[in-house]
Amino acid sequence: MIVITHLKWVFPYIGWYAETAYCHTPFGYSGIMVLWYSLCVGMPLFCGVLFAISSVPVGIKGLRDKQFPPKGFKVYKPTKIVTSWRAKVKSLGYTFGALLFVAVAIWGSFQVDSMPNEPESFDYSICESATLGHPSFESF
Template sequence: MLETPEFAEQYTRAERLRLALIILPPALALLLAAQLWFYPWLAAFSATARCRDIGGVNGIVVLNYGLFVGLPLLFAVLAGLVLGVPGYRSLRSGQFPAPGIKVFSPRRIVRGWRATLYGAAHLLPAGCLLGVMIWGCFAAGEMVAKAQASPVECAVRLPETPHLEAP
């Protein structure tokens, strides 16, 4: 006798709308702030990073380690929170989606080795990004060693960097 498939609990229409109204406005505001203020500031700073210091640390060091270590670490933490927590719960429970997890569209509950595979696949992005971060530690160190500013280059007056304030 065949068993009827078991489905995970779905979000209601009202819950989906509430989640969208909670997540979308801050995400759009962050995107707008990045486009209007952060990216122009970063472009101006990176042009003269060799000759600048931030807290006693050369700007090129801050820029390289921020790009090759900080950014992958940030994305690894985000991937760990968004994908890793449900993946870990799925590995512990032996079913995917884990008990108590709501889904947006109809999703069959999977058990056994497939659930283990799905749970492990959800942990993979955070692990890969941590690997990129470890590689970035060494790559940034090599780049910093090669990027020594000459005194003549820094003797020229530096252009003003736009500040992170409202236009």
């Protein structure tokens, strides 16, 4: 269901917005800057949140139980339980793994300023007809 909705509505909308980003000013900001910030900062943060939701509780429980996989953690095949410093390293990796995505988002926030803001040869007549080429959301 998600694949169908994305193919039918989300991806056409993103493609349309990317082609006409210079014509839009969402929330009073330049449309191209919104596009750059969403790609370079928003996407890594979103992925980091998704990663953290699924991995941080496992890492914390592993640190508390001093073993990995933690007690009560379901595994798909017979798995050797790791204890000592190796369990601590694995648990810390699960706990702080989302920080990698945060680091990429911080790095991306500094890179956005060097991205092109205004096109050199942009045909602004596209802006006048931007709403005409908008993908329709009424067709089911």
